[in-house]
Amino acid sequence: MKFAKIVFWVAGVFGVLVLTPLYFTFDLAGRLDPPPITHPQFYYGFVGVALVWQFVYMPIATDPLRFRPVMILALLAKASYVTTLLVLYLQGRIAPVQAATGVPDALFSLLFLLAFFKTGR
Numbered sequence: 001m002k003f004a005k006i007v008f009w010v011a012g013v014f015g016v017l018v019l020t021p022l023y024f025t026f027d028l029a030g031r032l033d034p035p036p037i038t039h040p041q042f043y044y045g046f047v048g049v050a051l052v053w054q055f056v057y058m059p060i061a062t063d064p065l066r067f068r069p070v071m072i073l074a075l076l077a078k079a080s081y082v083t084t085l086l087v088l089y090l091q092g093r094i095a096p097v098q099a100a101t102g103v104p105d106a107l108f109s110l111l112f113l114l115a116f117f118k119t120g121r
Contacts, residue, residue: 004115008061011108015054022047064119075112078105
């Protein structure tokens, strides 16, 4: 149970620290990796939904046994981003550097799965 608590606290705090600055770097993304983003609603929508999930991880960390079923949803949230990047990379639509942004989420996916099984029923 301690393992799950640590994993979900780290995931939540890490996610908040990584995602919050994205609210302030909209134009920078287009300058560093042209072309500029033309649909801000998708950009900010992604950031907002992803940020909310970080706050879902925190209650899981406080009581992993109670929130064990939500761990599967947390795993799916992380894995959906990783899968998306993998498919885009395999289609040649993103560069390896862009695909690499999914490495932390891939790691957390594995840790979430491990936490789920270690927590037991």
